[in-house]
Amino acid sequence: MKHSWSTWLLLTPFALWFAVLLLVPLCVILVSSFAGTATGGGALPAFTLAQYASLPVRLIVFRTTITLAVLATALSLIIAYPLAYFIAMQARTRWRAPLLTLLVLPFGTSILIRTYAWTYLFGNHGIPALLNGPGWGIVRLINTPFAVLVGMLCGYLPLMVLPICLCLRRVDKQVLEAAADLGAPAWRRFQQVTLPLSFPGIATGCMLIFVRLLGEYLIPAMLGGDKVASIGNVLVATILQSGNRALGAAVFAALALILLTTGALYLWLMRRRFAASDDAVPP
């Protein structure tokens, strides 16, 4: 029974939803990003690159967003790896599940509320006031790129820890023992066995966080104010507030392009990785 009608029937609702709300409009937006802007703010049926020509003015927005996303991804990798290593390799077996649950729990709660809490901590009565107490001067934290970075780390760290942790769990302990028997010191065992084996987890974590952060607009809006620009907030402003659909479409198309490239790069990396390991291990 190869792909019977029931298989297709079962997939119909999801396929329909996916096509109508995501796939088709994505294509429509890509096409309409070439349209002209009508005087009322609507789209004119035309083919122009006018919207794209205005993108370089917004280059700074793209640059800020991408820089922050890259920085936050790199930092979360550095912070998350030791934690993932601890949970997967060092923590007692009966502690592992509770530790993972505790890790995912805050991630499952509202990002709006968690970000709001940071406006409290970074606000002028929060950490700056504490620092000012012993007379260290007034530090500005809210509405800075630093505040946005901390908000991003706190918001999305579990997305990095989880895949690395799952990947490390699958590392064969016997391979590590073999390396130890062959006289490899702890650091070399990590560098030459554990780290390369955890590469798929690292790639997954980086991809997950990077993609999410590129489209994030709540954290920059709340913790960066109008000081830290983001693609997401430009989209909110152009599409929801000024109603300039054509310009919004061009910005959105550019974002979609970056997201698709990231996704394709990730898939290519993973496929190459699996192809390589298939060659190495005879069936």
Place this chain on the structure above:
Amino acid sequence: MRIYATLIYLFLYCPIAVIAVFSFNAGNDVTRITGFSWRWYGKTLSDPAVLAALHLSFTVAITVALIATFAGTMAALGLQGMNGRLRSAVETLVKSAVILPGVVIGITSLTALSTLFGWINPALSHLFRPGQAPELALGTLSLIAAHALFCMALVTLIVRASLASLGPSLTEASFDLNAAPFATFRQITLPLIFPATIAGFLLSFTFSFDDFAIANFVTGKQTTLPIYLYAAIRSGLTPEVNAIATMVLLTTFVLVATALILMQRSLKRLGR
């Protein structure tokens, strides 16, 4: 190492703790703790605007969770029947719907729905007498539709993982014993994937209840609880916001924890 892990957990939980502590603050001043009181909870729960937003969010979240659980479980079962390259292609699409940032689903849904309404509304106005035609607009239904897309994909992934760890041997045995496909599903597959399905339901509810990123685009003139909270935060810090936030956090904690425990149980039981 243990200290390092503790520090990170503290970092992840400190925002939540701060909100909870300040929600019990007695004074009007949101920056200084002056005493313990429940008064902001009482004040919040008697505010009709909050109650209306809560009611809308709850209605949307329950509907979304129901739709997503059914459609997602169906899709996971459908994937089971596929093989090879086609299956991995469909799985990639499902994953992409979960991974994409909210702004993407928000904007594509907004575009799709406003285009659809642009087609349907003139047609409706021809069918009814002038002035009596119902007009479709962004609101409850568009919120449900957009949230359901993400949640369906989420449920599909969760149930799919449970099905994958189940393996084909049990259903094959059932077929060998001449059980009809539906009987096999009802008596073998469904009981085994049921915890995962419930976990998917709970997580869908939580997602929809908490979501701001997608809702902001498709909500139209309606105010869900996160949108109410965002507006309240924007117009200045108030003690009521802390009380609402703490109640929302507590509810989602219970729901998410239940879902996670169910997922771990189901994978552990099946994954021997």
